[in-house]
Amino acid sequence: MNSIISFLVAYNQFLLSQNQQLRVFIAKNIPLKFPKYDITSPKYNKLTVDKLPVIKKVEPLNYILLMEEYQAKHGKSLKPVKSRGKNPVPSDCICPYCGAPHNYLYDNTGGRGQLLCKVCNNRFAKGKTDFKSITLICPYCGHALTKKKDRKHFNIHKCVNKSCSFYLDALNRLSPEEKAEYQQDKHKFKLHYIYREFTIDFFKADLSSLPKGSTNLTFRNFSSHIMGLCLTYNVNLGLSTRATARALQEIHGVKISHVTVANYAKTAAAFVKPFVDNYDYKPTNYLAADETYTKVKGVRHYVWFIMDALKKSILGYQISNTRDVGPCILAMRMAFAKFKEFPGMALKFASDGYTAYKLAQQQFMLQNMDFNLFQVIGLTNDDPVSTEYRWLKQIIERLNRTFKFSYQVTNGYGSGEGSNTHVALFVAYYNFLRPHSYTYWQPLNSIPELESIPNMPGKWQKLIELSQQLILSKQVS
Structure with a gap:
């Protein structure tokens, strides 16, 4: 008897030592609390939505009226531009903001594409002909947003200003490892401010349309009570159309097809929805x-x-x-x-x-x-x-x-x-x-x-x- 007790005590001490070694191993190699993903990291900013941009409305101008105002204010007419550069403004180019002809336009960047209108002082790209009455402005830096992508129901506008406070703050929140990854795969991160402009007006869509394929309530083979039974079994009790048809035949003695049950449900949905x-x-x-x-x-x-x-x-x-x-x-x-x-x-x-x-x-x-x-x-x-x-x-x-x-x-x-x-x-x-x-x-x-x-x-x-x-x-x- 004493030998058995001694054996059990020794075996218990062996299990305790094994348990202690196992806990030490877990503490050294398996952390009890795994670090959670920081959803505030710019790496996961694709799952966030930025605030609305500033909408700037621009009214179209008339260069003739502007030149008349200039003459009334200064007592002399506004002279055309004397182009001395190697890249004269093409004769078919006009200002998209006020309509001034080419002889009132400066080549503002030495042939690199930007023009300056002497009449209205607006800058624009060479070849631009459309006038945008609404401009989307970044709410953080005040720069105009650039349209980047066309999606099925919306356009993506992006602030490409590298000095934007939104971009700089997001860049500073990156860890050194994330910055290295950002330099290699920039598409994995969302650091710039973006805005989604929807091209479909979901507030004009019809909400009261009835389901297609519904029929009238003229009963030929059955009555409205049978239709009520079909809806009770199909909707209230959650039976399928085939199980509903079988229940009507076995319980009520009404032989009806599952297609008729489905048609009754479709008709009832059309009438009940309003x-x-x-x-x-x-x-x-x-x-x-x-x-x-x-x-x-x-x-x-x-x-x-x-x-x-x-x-x-x-x-x-x-x-x-x-x-x-x-x-x-x-x-x-x-x-x-x-x-x-x-x-x-x-x-x-x-x-x-x-x-x-x-x-x-x-x-x-x-x-x-x-x-x-x-x-x-x-x-x-x-x-x-x-x-x-x-x-x-x-x-x-x-x-x-x-x-x-x-x-x-x-x-x-x-x-x-x-x-x-x-x-x-x-x-x-x-x-x-x-x-x-x-x-x-x-x-x-x-x-x-x-x-x-x-x-x-x-x-x-x-x-x-x-x-x-x-x-x-x-x-x-």
């Missing part, structure tokens, strides 16, 4: 936004949701095949349209760190619709903004999980119309029919006409009827 989009939600000043993805014919598409973080209603939604700023602006427009009076800086808008929201905020600022944007970055509260507004992000994440539950049975959509149909019906169900724990298992938005109806198929029929009445009233007005 009511959902024009309902008076009376939103609060706390909004949360996020985007999730779906599959259409195996290709990733994105669904943008914007919801009232306090009342939980979905106020804006868009589906797009790209994750750019365009659909983000459209979803935000749809949500902001629910306000009878835009709250301005009283609005607290929470999102993740995606740059599309910052770019969208800039575009709304140009429309005199400024608001507070709080970007909650990452999964941990590493900054004061994330600590204070994490709860807003968590609310929209719960909505994404609810949407994913209704989406996963479809195994992806077969067409863009199918995705539009599903999202429109999901929003209608979520806002007006789905019971929520937040409202003590009642719908988020109470409609008196629906409260007296005991079953869900009847509620769907009534919701479609209310939307039809809204459409007819808008046509009459």
Whole structure:
């Protein structure tokens, strides 16, 4: 017995020594805290959005009026330029600012391309004929921005001034290793001020278009009650169109094809969407936004949701095949349209760190619709903004999980119309029919006409009827 105890004590001491050696090895070779990426480094500035430029408006001038003003002020006429250089100004060259002819233009750089107008004192490049009434100015150094790249929906303007304070500050923040890397691969860094000028006006796009391919509500083989049953199984219970058709046959004895179920859903989405989009939600000043993805014919598409973080209603939604700023602006427009009076800086808008929201905020600022944007970055509260507004992000994440539950049975959509149909019906169900724990298992938005109806198929029929009445009233007005 004593030998066994002695053996166990010796073995325990051996394990303790091994454990000690292992901890020493970990402490020397494996750091417990890995250094985090410094997202403020200019190397990661491509993920940031710079502030708006200064917009300088230039009015076109008339050289004849300017010469008359000169004569009235000095008592003599303005003499033409006597060119003595080797590079005379071509006779077909005129000043793009005032229209002065070539004999009033200096060769300002000895044949290197810059001209100076003696009448209006403006400098311009030789061969320039267009007059820009608006000039974008760098807000840090005052130099005009240079157009560098053409993208699908926007142009990129850049401040190329090497003495710009924005560029010098970004350059000084680089470590010696990063400076060496910058000299070799400058495209990996963003040190200069840039501005994205959008060429599409997303504020004139139509937000109230109906889904394509919808049919009328003339029932030949079935009734409106069957349509309500189809929507209940398909939307409320999250069944696929084939499972819905099978449930109707096995439970209710109604033989219906899955194509008819899909057509009913498409038609219902077309009729319900105007009511959902024009309902008076009376939103609060706390909004949360996020985007999730779906599959259409195996290709990733994105669904943008914007919801009232306090009342939980979905106020804006868009589906797009790209994750750019365009659909983000459209979803935000749809949500902001629910306000009878835009709250301005009283609005607290929470999102993740995606740059599309910052770019969208800039575009709304140009429309005199400024608001507070709080970007909650990452999964941990590493900054004061994330600590204070994490709860807003968590609310929209719960909505994404609810949407994913209704989406996963479809195994992806077969067409863009199918995705539009599903999202429109999901929003209608979520806002007006789905019971929520937040409202003590009642719908988020109470409609008196629906409260007296005991079953869900009847509620769907009534919701479609209310939307039809809204459409007819808008046509009459």
